[in-house]
Amino acid sequence: MVLAVLLGFAPHVLGSEIFIYRRFDPKENLLEGGKAVVHGELFGQLLAPSDFPSYNDLSGKADRWNFGFHNYFPISPTTILHAQLITHDDNGKRTKFDWHFSLHQLLVHGLGLEIGHDSDHDSDYASTLLGKSYYTNRNYIGIFIPWPGEAFHIEPFLRLFHHSNERVHLDLSGGRIKQELGLRAGAAIGEKVVFSLQIVARSSQRLGRNEAWLGDLILRVRLSRWLEASVGGSVWSDVMASPQGNKQTFHKLIWGIAIPF
Numbered sequence: 001m002v003l004a005v006l007l008g009f010a011p012h013v014l015g016s017e018i019f020i021y022r023r024f025d026p027k028e029n030l031l032e033g034g035k036a037v038v039h040g041e042l043f044g045q046l047l048a049p050s051d052f053p054s055y056n057d058l059s060g061k062a063d064r065w066n067f068g069f070h071n072y073f074p075i076s077p078t079t080i081l082h083a084q085l086i087t088h089d090d091n092g093k094r095t096k097f098d099w100h101f102s103l104h105q106l107l108v109h110g111l112g113l114e115i116g117h118d119s120d121h122d123s124d125y126a127s128t129l130l131g132k133s134y135y136t137n138r139n140y141i142g143i144f145i146p147w148p149g150e151a152f153h154i155e156p157f158l159r160l161f162h163h164s165n166e167r168v169h170l171d172l173s174g175g176r177i178k179q180e181l182g183l184r185a186g187a188a189i190g191e192k193v194v195f196s197l198q199i200v201a202r203s204s205q206r207l208g209r210n211e212a213w214l215g216d217l218i219l220r221v222r223l224s225r226w227l228e229a230s231v232g233g234s235v236w237s238d239v240m241a242s243p244q245g246n247k248q249t250f251h252k253l254i255w256g257i258a259i260p261f
Contacts, residue, residue: 017100017116018070018084020196020220020230021153021186029074038261040071045230045256052236052250054088054095056120056135057127058172063252065089068098078106094123104144112144114157129172138164138177152187160206168204168211169242170250175204192222196232201239212238218254230256 028037045066054060070084084100102116120136127134142159159180168174182200189195196218201210218232237249 017082017102017118018086018216019184019186019198020218021188021194023188024074026074026077026080029076029079031076036073038071038073040069041228041258041260042069043067043256043258045254047252047254050252052234052252054090055122055125055127056096057129058170059127060095060125061090061092063088063095064091066254066256070100080104095125096123097121106146110145110147112146114140114142114144114159116140116142116159129167134165136164136166138166140164140180142180151189153185155184157182157184168202169238169246170212170236170248171242171244171246173242173244173246174211177202177204178206179203179208181210194220196220210239212236220258226259228258228260230254230258 022039024039027033030036043066047063047066050062050064052063054063066086066088068084068086070082072083073081075081080103082100082102082104084098086098087094088096088098098118098120100116100118102114104112104114106112116139118136118138122135138161140159140161142157144155144157147154157180159182161177161179164177166177168177180200180202182198184196184198186194186196196216198214198216200214202212202214203210213236215235216232218230220228220230222228231254233251233253235249235251238247241247
């Protein structure tokens with residue numbers, strides 16, 4: 001079974017993996033083909049309106065521009081390595097760099113394993129939390145259940161975290177993230193239009209109650225062989241009140257272009 005990877009540029013306030021439903025032939029891989037083939041894109045996006053804060057401690061002006069790239073490298077027909085960088089700009093200066101790396105391995109028909117690392121670093125400002133320098137740094141191992149079709153892909157997934165300092169609630173007063181339960185889904189309409197959806201429920205306990213969630217919905221249109229346009233939105237919201245009694249929601253609309261390769 002072909003491992004379909006959902007990658008793209010739906011926006012996140014954190015450096016977690018972003019994706020769009022995208023099709024390519026994983027037979028072009030290092031182990032069988034004997035050559036390194038890298039797929040990916042360069043992208044830029046305007047966030048307007050947006051109230052997502054710029055820095056790791058969720059302070060500063062709202063995030064206004066994202067620029068970056070993502071690359072995915074087929075190692076075998078069932079193994080893909082993904083690397084991603086997102087830079088943030090508050091309309092006047094670069095505020096943050098978000099890195100993501102993950103390895104996706106199809107184990108058997110309908111079941112895969114993913115191992116990933118995310119880290120976010122302020123550019124010229126030192127975020128603090130509880131009096132200490134703060135940046136999000138998380139490692140995870142997870143499983144996913146791919147269900148690909150000719151023009152669609154559905155993929156539930158579960159991630160378990162360790163050595164993470166990322167907080168679940170938006171005011172950063174909650175516990176450290178321990179689990180994400182999510183769904184990726186994509187569908188293509190013809191050769192030029194693609195819809196991508198991601199929903200992620202987050203918890204500070206393994207097999208615990210959902211405390212916050214992230215959602216992205218993106219419409220992407222191919223303008224030419226080398227240029228694509230996107231419009232969509234993202235929401236990050238507390239499900240229950242934080243230990244400090246806050247229940248917040250961040251949202252943004254995105255308007256973007258990408259140069260695929």
